[in-house]
Amino acid sequence: MTNSQDTLFAQPGEHQGNFQFDSRVAGVFGDMIRRSVPGYGQIIATLGDFADRAVTPGSTVYDLGCSLGAATLSIRRRIEGRQCRIIAVDNSEPMLERCRENLAAYVSDTRVELMLKDIRDVTFENASLVVLNFTLQFLPPADRDALIRKIYAGLNPGGMLVLSEKLKFDSGEIQTLLDELHLDFKRANGYSELEISQKRSAIENVLIPDTLAQHRERLSSAGFAAHDLWFQCFNFVSMVAIK
Numbered sequence: 671m672t673n674s675q676d677t678l679f680a681q682p683g684e685h686q687g688n689f690q691f692d693s694r695v696a697g698v699f700g701d702m703i704r705r706s707v708p709g710y711g712q713i714i715a716t717l718g719d720f721a722d723r724a725v726t727p728g729s730t731v732y733d734l735g736c737s738l739g740a741a742t743l744s745i746r747r748r749i750e751g752r753q754c755r756i757i758a759v760d761n762s763e764p765m766l767e768r769c770r771e772n773l774a775a776y777v778s779d780t781r782v783e784l785m786l787k788d789i790r791d792v793t794f795e796n797a798s799l800v801v802l803n804f805t806l807q808f809l810p811p812a813d814r815d816a817l818i819r820k821i822y823a824g825l826n827p828g829g830m831l832v833l834s835e836k837l838k839f840d841s842g843e844i845q846t847l848l849d850e851l852h853l854d855f856k857r858a859n860g861y862s863e864l865e866i867s868q869k870r871s872a873i874e875n876v877l878i879p880d881t882l883a884q885h886r887e888r889l890s891s892a893g894f895a896a897h898d899l900w901f902q903c904f905n906f907v908s909m910v911a912i913k
């Protein structure tokens with residue numbers, strides 16, 4: 671997988687304006703996400719374990735906001751021979767191009783369809799597993815309920831949604847504490863204060879976190895009777911919901 675070092679925010683004044691999933695980001699994304707999101711590697715590996723349990727023969731898996739294909743690759747390795755199909759969607763062309771190369775590096779009998787489109791325009795059918803791994807947080811908040819409802823409608827009974835997100839907290843004290851622990855994690859991974867602060871401004875208006883209560887309410891009102899956290903590290907969580 672592409673893994674050039676992320677130095678995008680290393681120089682003063684670099685990358686001003688809103689964060690975008692352009693070719694520069696796509697070229698360093700593997701390094702960026704591992705050094706920025708605590709638990710990312712564990713979540714990617716565990717998606718394979720969820721897939722092994724959730725994915726039924728002949729069903730469809732959706733990876734929404736697939737970026738370089740890390741989740742799709744982890745899932746695909748675990749569902750060989752089940753006559754399934756994975757639909758991996760991203761609206762960034764440079765991401766999807768690199769994703770195509772990454773998927774082609776391994777042999778598999780599972781068909782992966784890469785779709786360059788907005789996840790709001792996807793039709794869900796015969797789904798046994800839907801993955802939103804750090805993607806919902808980039809949708810305008812007003813569009814989030816409708817997507818979760820559409821996913822629920824397209825899932826087969828027993829089908830799962832795995833939803834990973836950066837969280838916001840009602841308590842200012844907890845927000846500050848977990849934000850600081852996250853910043854320490856980035857420092858420990860070699861990011862400078864300048865890189866941290868420039869990236870923070872760039873994602874401010876682009877990545878809009880919800881609280882855990884908002885996620886729970888959204889999943890419940892979409893119809894998911896069973897849902898809970900399965901992973902948390904600081905302000906990053908992953909939830910599972912079962913239809």
Ligand SMILES: Nc1ncnc2c1ncn2[C@@H]1O[C@H](C[S@+](CC[C@H]([NH3+])C(=O)[O-])CC(=O)[O-])[C@@H](O)[C@H]1O
Nearest residue numbers: 691735736737740741760761762788789803804808
């Ligand atoms: N409306 C949209 N439609 C389609 N794609 C979108 C949209 N908005 C954002 N994206 C895409 O969602 C991805 C979010 S990254 C996901 C990591 C991956 N899941 C991973 O497991 O490695 C998470 C992060 O950068 O924190 C990017 O590739 C965007 O182009």
Ligand SMILES: O=C(O)C(=O)Cc1ccccc1
Nearest residue numbers: 702703706707836869873877
């Ligand atoms: O870097 C951060 O502070 C994040 O919140 C995670 C992230 C990771 C990759 C792209 C955008 C945000």
